[in-house]
Amino acid sequence: MAEQDRPPSTAGSGADRGQEAGGPDSEARDLAALERIGRGVAEMRGRQAEAAGASADPRSSRAIGKAWSLAIEMVAAVGVSVFIGWWCDRWLGTAPWGLLGFILLGIATAMWTAIRTGLRMQASALADQAADDAAEKKRRG
Incomplete structure (x- = not known):
């Protein structure tokens, strides 16, 4: 040493x-x-x-945040539905029909949330693109 x-x-x-x-x-x-x-x-x-x-674009950061939010909402919707279905089956003695019904309801809710969020994100992206195009056209001409 x-x-x-x-x-x-x-x-x-x-x-x-x-x-x-x-x-x-x-x-x-x-x-x-x-x-x-x-x-x-x-x-x-x-x-x-x-x-x-160089990599910190606010639009991409917001998109990543929205994607995580959507994923958490989908998991939560299915998880809460599973719990409610299990609870109903125990309370009413209808196993496994309550659980199956609420799982399907949770999946449908998660898909509806995903579609609604996707449509909102698409509308926002189109509005941002139109604003960028208008600014570019104004700058050129």
Whole structure:
């Protein structure tokens, strides 16, 4: 192991530790190493900020958020329907018909939500495209 990579010894008095670690030269090496690490971290943060800035389109972020929201709504609709069907079967003793009926109802609700959200997203995208086209036409002419 190189002398500069070796951690200072904790045994002995304060004067002994300074001599074992190399004294002022060791501190200078440590400061230089810390400065190199600091520059490396700063460069890495700069590259990450550039990469995030290039890919951070607000429209795509909103679309991803809407997609996650839709997925959660669909799972919740089916999950709640399964619970209600199971509860009705236990209460009324109609197993498995309540569960099957409510599963179908939950799937239908999830599909209706997906279709409705898709239509809204399509209308929003068309409106954004029309606004972009109008701005482009106004800028050109």
